[in-house]
Amino acid sequence: MPQTNLRSAARYGTRPTMKDVAARAGVGLKTVSRVVNGEPGVTPETERRVQESIEALGFRRNDSARVLRKGRTASIGLVLEDLADPFYGPLSRSVEEVARAHGALLINGSSAEDPDREQELVLALCARRVDGLVVIPAGDDHRYLEPELKAGVATVFVDRPAGHIDADVVLSDNFGGARDGVAHLIAHGHRRIGFIGDMPRIHTAAERLRGYRAAMEDAGIPVADSWMSLGVTDPERVRGAAEEMLTGRDPVTAIFAANNRVTVTVIRVLAEQARRVALVGFDDIELADLLQPGVTVVAQDAAAIGRTAAERLFRQLDGTLVAPERIELPTRLITRGSGELPPAD
């Protein structure tokens, strides 16, 4: 039963160290270190003996000890809201790719949109001495990061700016995107346009709401309170909100859904309606083009956001960057049908 052996070895398992390798190869400790790190100054013959011992013992350098000595961990942390969200998967992946290009590993954490959990995660990453942090903030006060910044932890915020500290931030043009999306509906004849979005304490949600208001104002359309639903997120309540603005007095002929989860729920609601209601969503969703009608969206490029943030982070580590900056990436309106439906009363 080989597995039993493995598992009991595991219990008492102790790994070989460079010292063990050195002893077996009959060389000094430092020589092993040189071989492991590909440093010059080792005879081929000696190197061969050392390699042989490494193989035989299954030695693997202990990076904790290495980090302790060298100061850099070659790893960066990414704190986001929820890895299961289709927006964050590609973002995380693109951060990972950039990290990999710089020889760094990525440690991921989901804050679940909870400020305390965000802080807990960030500090845990700092305790592990990540070289840098990409943070999609849940909270709005990041002063707890000051000692870390002082200590040289490269930091880039994504999607929402940092609170009360001066740091790089990479985000989409939420305001402009939302304004364009709503203007698109207006251009197609709509005047009674609903808005369903997240709590305005979330920066992106607030910006998108501002974009909605701006577009309406630009068109000289007064906004009825009953057209706006702020702060609902769970599908059941989004559904309720949508139904209400569709059936109340002054019913809307179009809906602007301010994020991907809301969009999906609204699509479901609209599918049940007799009347054709126009829809523009913020964030692209998979298969949006295959629905009837196709879903018109204001798309963010999650991969580009992640890449930009990560590259900036490594430029901080290089020392290439000096002053924190705010980088806004444009959104893209993708017309597929649902946003071009005419008003139907």
Place this chain on the structure above:
Amino acid sequence: MPQTNLRSAARYGTRPTMKDVAARAGVGLKTVSRVVNGEPGVTPETERRVQESIEALGFRRNDSARVLRKGRTASIGLVLEDLADPFYGPLSRSVEEVARAHGALLINGSSAEDPDREQELVLALCARRVDGLVVIPAGDDHRYLEPELKAGVATVFVDRPAGHIDADVVLSDNFGGARDGVAHLIAHGHRRIGFIGDMPRIHTAAERLRGYRAAMEDAGIPVADSWMSLGVTDPERVRGAAEEMLTGRDPVTAIFAANNRVTVTVIRVLAEQARRVALVGFDDIELADLLQPGVTVVAQDAAAIGRTAAERLFRQLDGTLVAPERIELPTRLITRGSGELPPAD
């Protein structure tokens, strides 16, 4: 310009250590350690002084040093194919949740389905001394993990079994799921059923193909080679393969798409067809219920797979588990319309 200060501090940034805290508080090193770790035996007054110093200096314990001393890192590694794939997001998230419940962090890596990269990642994680590994293997030989297993790194494979080593594996019933899906098509009158899947060297792909063949054989239907497309993955070639089996002689009346990416492409192809072709896909896809017709799928529960794997991993670390096991989770056929279409010649 506060940012400039921060950044230049960063350049020369050095973090306070327990020694610094101790000096400032006028206590011994070990006392600081005790306070930081909440160990008993410190006067409230002393503790207060230490806490004050910690705050003032922005001290954060260095976990690398801690790990070096204690042996456990409280982190686990997850190597998967591509975090941007909607199947892996929820899986990763559920692993993270279990890790969190055990006070561990999760380090993620994408192998991009490349065996060398898988090994590179796994070994990098081992060098960082993760306590455990969840691996979705890309390669089929994992003997390189033997020293790690011996050293006590808890390991669970997911989605596909390990090659040449004896380790836990958690996966879906790929064979049964595919067989059921194909049988479902047969039950609705189809006989000429196409199969589009990944390279059979990938375990899941091979199992699903086996399920397809079994269902066909059970029904006494001989399979034409032109109905099977193996090893194509990129959308363009999947499209070509689908079109070929739809238009060749002996054209299929139904297609079994063996993974989510294939399914999506096939949906696009079928949308362009005049004739109604039935479809069952392996893996659920978002919005599948909103398409016309809804997409019938064999669904895996990614979150359950991740959770099961992670829980098993921590049970290995507890010492609760002894012998490696193979755990197969059932799939679920979700009928939504596309799989119930009758054959149309």
Place this chain on the structure above:
DNA sequence: CCCGAGCCTGACAACGTTGTCCAGGCTCTA
């Protein structure tokens, strides 16, 4: 008043690696 028990506290070694520095042996040249 003295002694022992018990509680705080701190000195010291160790974890595994890397940087520094020096020793010894070799080659090459004068």
Place this chain on the structure above:
DNA sequence: TAGAGCCTGGACAACGTTGTCAGGCTCGGG
């Protein structure tokens, strides 16, 4: 043949933390 210079290899300290252990203090009882 001797000296200079180079190359290889190893001893040792240090990184920041925690476990061990011993010392000093206080307090109560004899």
